[in-house]
Amino acid sequence: MNSNPQNKNKLLFAYLKTGGGHLAPAKSLAKYLERHYKNEAEIVLIDGFENSKKYTRYIIEDGYRILQGRIKWLYELIYAFHKIKIISEISSYLVSIHTTKYLSKILLQERPDKIVVFHFFLIKPFYKIIKKMKLNIPIITIVTDPFIAPPLWFLRKNQNFIVFSEELKYYCIKKGIDSKNIKVFNFVIDEKYSNAATKDEILAYKKDLGFSKENVLLILGGGDGIPNGIQILKNILKSKSDIEIAFVCGKNKELYEHAQIFKSGGKYDNLKIYSFVDFIYELISISDVVISKCGASTLIELLISGKVQIVNSFLWEQEKGNVDYLVENNLGIYEKRISKLPSLIDQMFTNKNILEQFQKNITSINSKNGLKEVASYLLQY
Numbered sequence: 001m002n003s004n005p006q007n008k009n010k011l012l013f014a015y016l017k018t019g020g021g022h023l024a025p026a027k028s029l030a031k032y033l034e035r036h037y038k039n040e041a042e043i044v045l046i047d048g049f050e051n052s053k054k055y056t057r058y059i060i061e062d063g064y065r066i067l068q069g070r071i072k073w074l075y076e077l078i079y080a081f082h083k084i085k086i087i088s089e090i091s092s093y094l095v096s097i098h099t100t101k102y103l104s105k106i107l108l109q110e111r112p113d114k115i116v117v118f119h120f121f122l123i124k125p126f127y128k129i130i131k132k133m134k135l136n137i138p139i140i141t142i143v144t145d146p147f148i149a150p151p152l153w154f155l156r157k158n159q160n161f162i163v164f165s166e167e168l169k170y171y172c173i174k175k176g177i178d179s180k181n182i183k184v185f186n187f188v189i190d191e192k193y194s195n196a197a198t199k200d201e202i203l204a205y206k207k208d209l210g211f212s213k214e215n216v217l218l219i220l221g222g223g224d225g226i227p228n229g230i231q232i233l234k235n236i237l238k239s240k241s242d243i244e245i246a247f248v249c250g251k252n253k254e255l256y257e258h259a260q261i262f263k264s265g266g267k268y269d270n271l272k273i274y275s276f277v278d279f280i281y282e283l284i285s286i287s288d289v290v291i292s293k294c295g296a297s298t299l300i301e302l303l304i305s306g307k308v309q310i311v312n313s314f315l316w317e318q319e320k321g322n323v324d325y326l327v328e329n330n331l332g333i334y335e336k337r338i339s340k341l342p343s344l345i346d347q348m349f350t351n352k353n354i355l356e357q358f359q360k361n362i363t364s365i366n367s368k369n370g371l372k373e374v375a376s377y378l379l380q381y
Helices: 020-036 054-070 072-081 085-097 100-110 120-133 166-174 199-209 229-236 253-264 280-286 296-305 320-328 338-350 352-365 371-380
Strands: 009-015 041-047 114-117 139-142 160-163 182-184 215-219 243-248 271-274 289-292 308-311 332-334
Touching: 009 020, 009 100, 009 120, 020 041, 020 296, 020 371, 041 100, 054 072, 085 120, 100 120, 114 120, 120 139, 160 166, 166 182, 199 280, 215 229, 215 280, 229 243, 229 253, 229 338, 243 280, 253 271, 280 296, 289 296, 289 338, 296 308, 296 320, 308 320, 308 338, 308 352, 320 332, 338 352
Parallel strands: 009 041, 009 114, 114 139, 139 160, 160 182, 215 243, 215 289, 243 271, 289 308, 308 332
Antiparallel strands: none
16 A cells, blocks of 8 residues: 555554653664665654643653652552453553544555554554554554563554564463564664764763763663652762762753752762753763663663663563563662662772673673664565
């Protein structure tokens, strides 16, 4: 059903803004295809809630962020309840009510050759629309959780899946999904993370950003900043190591303001505080150790960059697989006790053997960006 006069492959990428975990892979793939296959592919990126009512967006999008950041136990309880199939079915149906009309309009307007779904709440409405309109458009579902994924992804068995680990493929097969319908690739992240920065590039980044010490510690937590950020920062500054600290607050204005007030109350010349920045790659590159959550994109970005990660918090059960992968392969550390972070930092920066061993382990697994392979698959599908 190619309506493109230039015979380009028109791919509709559909996502929701429930955290960055769904949007980031969609944007990374779109940018890659537009850059390397501009004569072969046309990408249409759509937010499934674009025309939804404000209260719908608030409940799903803002509610997601609020629960994750401030009421984590409730988010995890809701997650647990959605392991019950009937509850997942009800939620999927209720959300589809608010997306079907808009998605139908987009399909008729854009007439894509393929639909690529990046959020589980968009699976049901797309298949419903395709069936009702009798359209012959293939749908590929990209499961953006690499190791453990919410059951909502797999309510429909006869889908064509892209997953990012053999563990998740095995889980799918156990759920009754035909292995022929599951393709495994490396996780997709922004193309700039495909290679670690060179020593010369790191020195240049340090100079540009105003860092002068040999060792740098980075603290970040995605768009909303790291949970318990001020407590973490206060404890880290008790470290005796001769390091510089970069503290990234993302779009969390409250965290940024509190951090600035805290810094102004003491002599912390080794501390740099940032709000939302567009040079995270550079900050990661100059760092030796990163304290962070364990979202999928952050995990892979740090591993490809060769950086040691200390995870202080994660979302059960969604991010548990990421933490397990990190810890079981001795690629980093999980330490939920904030009071223990200073001693961990001191151990790593005073005993170089510890840091170097983690770095060797990271090098040995040879993490790669799956952009090229996934982009090629989508075009050939």
